[in-house]
Amino acid sequence: MAISNSAEWNELYNRFYCKLEVYTMCWPSVDISKHVIACAKFGGPIATVRDSGKLLLLAAESTRPKVNIYSASGLALASFPWDKGKIVRMGWTDSEVLMCILEGGDIYQYSIHGTEAAKPFSLWHQVSEQVVEDCCFWGHSVVIRSSTHQLYMIPDLRDPSTVQLASPGLEDPPHSMAIIEPQFTVSGNLEVLLAVGTSVVVVDEETAQDQKLELGPLTRMAVSPNGNFLACFTFDGKLRVLSTDFTKNLSEVDLHTDTPPAQLVWCGTDSVLLYWAEEGELVMVGPYGDTIRYSYDEPLVLVPECDGVRLLSNSLMEILQRVPDSVVSIFGVGSTDPAALLFEAMEHFEKRSAKADENIRAIGPADLPAAVDACIDAAGHEFDVPQQKALLRAAAYGRAFCAKFPRDRFQEVCKVLRVLNAVRHYETGVPLTLQQFRLLTAPVLIARLVNANRHLLALEVSDWLGLSKEAVLRHWACAKIETSGDVAEEAILETIVSKLRTSATMSYAQIADTAHKMGRTQLAAMLLDYEPKAAEQVPLLIRMGEDERALAKAVDSGDTDLVYLAIFHLQKHVPEKELFRMIQAKPLARDLFVSWTRQNDPDALKKYFFTTGNPAAAAEVLVKESYQAALERSGRGSALTTPRIKILEQAIELYSQNKEYAFHAKMADEAAKLLKAQQELEISTRQDVFVDSSVSDSIRTCIAMGNHKAAQKLRVDFKVPDKRFYWLKIKALAHARDWDALDKFARERKPPVSYAAFAEACIEQGVNSEAIKYIGKITDLQARAEAFARIGMVNEAAEAATQAKDGELLNRLRSTFTSNTSAAAIIDTFRDKLSLPG
Known part of the structure; x- marks a missing residue:
């Protein structure tokens, strides 16, 4: 039956509604009044299970309940026995997963093929005496009311977790319940409407607010598809429509019955449907109180859609909806709309009548594009194929006279x-x-x-x-594998690849994963050879236990993240020797393993080098480990020194195995020897200042502490040159301000360094009086002049420069003391003696 059959339209105020018979149900005799029914939106499937609360005629059907799943036309899709418990309500998610809510709070999920889509989920986290009394589904979510009048929400049934809403504080069950979905609320949270007494309580996660209405009891409630309106059936037989913020009472219609309807739903956003099962009466109420009444001999289930209602009976599937404006403009009785004239013009044109030209001229060029668009829109709303074609022919006919009508x-x-x-x-x-x-x-x-x-x-x-067809082909391939039975794997592979070869970017990983889950490991491996993306291959190969192949694929890809993924998996699941063998043959894997273990797991790196026969590299790790321990030494004195010495001794032994590393062995030996000496010094002095300092610093510290014997021993043991030792001792004594010892040290014998070193050490400590003792002994006149200049002795500095006959030095001294006029005058006097230009 087509929408455009205006003889069967029903007018409700200024709108027309029509009822279309879409299917004669193909299912066997099903009495929907004896079943719990769940219909998915958007023309989705239907699930039925016998209502355990209804009497069953003896031998009418099996006493063992079954869940049956049908298409919207009644074709059987799946059936499975039900022995899990009493079903309170069934509902479909947006992804067409069937949810079965049990009285005890358990939730089971099934695909349209009757297989479990997920593990069962319990609403209560522990054993509870409360049971489920009612629930409402939306999207992938459900809200449940328990026997203790508490509300529980599962925000996403794909990853279920229970959220308890605010307590409504009820002692008795509410008269009815409805929900406002989160996308329609100001807060963005779900709101549950409970009809309590004469009012409505709005409950969300945080609060429960009584709206203080005096309308009820409200025995039925339904929220409009856009979330703006609430339709309520009151105890005294009135249908009221309120705004969902409860600030406006939009309409009130007396239906002259106090029997609550079995169902109350919205038909689009313009009208409300009420169904009384016992009377077999379906009533549509418009916004201004107009009504349309339909009588049914069979029970009905009303399935609200975004633009109407599906009417499911034992034998029929119908759609009740508002007639679109474009259809009304064309097929309305006596319509003179440009679209109606265009449709009539097309009919005359097909009859070769001259009236076609008259109709086109009557429309006029300004209105013709709108008329063409109306015919196209009306064709889209039609269910009757011949009528669709007629409307499209009319649009094509009118488009020929429109220069700029969009072809798309x-x-x-x-x-x-x-x-x-x-x-x-x-x-x-x-x-x-x-x-x-x-x-x-x-x-x-x-x-x-x-x-x-x-x-x-x-x-x-x-x-x-x-x-794109890829998702379809991929799902087909997975289904092919799941239903292949005993078919040879090579034959399945050939069938799949021949169909999928047309897609250059097809991913085979998901198909291979399905084969793996079905126990067809060889098929999975063959399919992976066609997978172009290593990022898809490697994780699946790891799950399949193909460890070495996974590592090889990761290395071939050059993706370091994939290589690390494979290496970390191997570390956990294969013996170390096997791991080392695998990565040794692959330079990229080897380098990444060495880099990571060097920073994070030195023990594993040592084992790797030992196992692969590289003692020098293992020794290097030991040396670094020894110095890493130095960073951990803070606050622990010399407690770690002995283990570090042993580590270095191991490194020396490993270095000694190869003559090419003789220098490395000697350096490691020197480091161990120094650590031992420093450890002894810290023990003897009880000062935690020696370990990890250099030889020079150790000598300097000994001298500063007055332990000259220890300093001399370090000098001999580490073959410190005389010149360096003198420098160290001079600075150490000056730093300790032991001027007598410094003077004694300078007199012991002729020092291998200039007395300038003594003078400089004193000057650095700011003691010029001591520096003078040594400046006079400096034989290099230029150095003596510069030393005098540093302590401000201008006359002596100029005299030394004059003795050296160094005019350039005098010039430098002159520029140094420019701000000091007396000093500058002294220098000028000496400059004159050398007859130097000013």
Whole structure:
């Protein structure tokens, strides 16, 4: 039955509604009044299970309950026995997963094929005496009301966790319950509406607020699809429509019955449907109190959609919806709209009548584009294929007279209609309207077809709409493997590859993973050879236990992250010798392993070098380990010194195995020898100042402490040159301000360094009086002059420079003392003696 059959339209105030018979149900005799029914939105599948609370005629059907899943046309999709407990409510998620909520709080999830989609989930975290009394589904979520009048929400059934909402503080059960989905609330949180007494309590996660209404009891409630309105049936037989913020009472209609309807739903956003099962009466109420009444001999289930309601009975699937404005403009009785004139013009044109030209001229060029667009839109809303074609022919006829009408508009609707007509066929059983299709989107529809194993149709839809076919082909390949039975793996591979070869970017990893899960390891390995992305290959090879192959693929890719992934897996799951053998043959893996272990696991690095026969590299690790221990020494005195010495001794032994590393062995020996000496010094002096200092610093520290014997021993043991030792001792004594010892040291014998070193040490300590003792002994006149100048003795500095006959030095002295006029005068006097120019 087509929308455009205006004889069957019903007017509600200034709007028209029509009821379309979409399917005669293909299922066997099913009495939906005796079953718990769940219908998925967007023309989705139907689930049924016998209602344990209803009487069953003897031998009418098996006493063992079964869950049956049908398409919207009634074709059987799946069936499985039910022995898990009493089902309170069933519902479908947006991804067409069936949720079964049990009285005890357990939740089971099933695909449309009757297989478990996830592990069962318990609403209560522990054993509880409360039971489930009611629930509401939306999206991938559900809110549940328990027998203790508490509310629990599962925000995402794909990753279930329970959230308890604020306590409504009820002593008795509410009269009815409804929800406002999060996308329609100001706070962005779910709001649960509970009809309590004469009012409504709004509950979210934080609060429970009584709206203080005087309307109830409200025995039924329903929120509009856009979340703006709340339809309520009151105890005294009135239908009220309120704003969901409860600030406005928009309408009130007396239906003259105090029996609450079995169902109350919205039909779009313009009208409300109420169904009384016992009377078999369906009443539609409009915004101004107008009503349309339908009578039914069979029980009904009302399934609200975004643009209407699906009516499911034992024998029929119907759609009740508002007639679109474009359809009304064309087929309304006595319509003179430009679109109606265009449609009539097309009919005259096909009859070769001259009236076609009259109608086109009557429309006028200004209104013609809108008339063409209305015909295209009306065709999109039609269910009747011949009527679709007639409207499209009218649009094509009118478009010939429109110079600038967009061509894409016509092509788009033709493509969409081809898709809609295909999925509406009873064998597919998805009765989508144009508005539902646009809201659902084409990728989601394709995903649903794929989920129902309608791969050929999904491929054709993808082709018609210009969408990628990869996801469809991949799902088909996985399904092929799952249902292959005893077919040889080579034959399955050939079948899959021949179909998938047309896609250059096809990923085979997911298909290989399915083969692996089905126990077909060889098939999985062969499929992975076709996978172009190493990032997809390596993780799956690891899960399959193909460790060496996973490492090889990772190395070949050049992706260091993948190589590390393979190495870390190998470290945990294979013996060390096997790991070392694998990475030794692969330079990139070896270098990355060495780099990581050098920073994070030196023990593993040592074992690797020992195992692979590289003692020098192992020795290097030991030396670094010894010095790393130095960083940990703070506050622990010399406690770590002995272990460090032993580590260095091990390094010396390893270095000694190869003559090429004789220098390294000697240096390690020197380091160990120094550590021993420093350890002895710290023990003898009880000063934690020697370990990890240099030989020079150790000597300097000994001298500063007055331990000249120890300093001399370090000098001999480490063969410190006389000149360096003198410098160290001079600075140490000056730093200790032991001037007598410094003077004695200078007189012992002729020092191997100039007396300038003594003078400089005194000057650095700011004691010029001591420096004078040694400046006079400096034989180099230039050095003596500069030393005098440093302590401000201008006359002596100039005299030394004059004796050296160094005019350039005098000039430098002159520039140094420019600000000191008396000093400058003295220098000028000496300059005159040398007859130097000013």
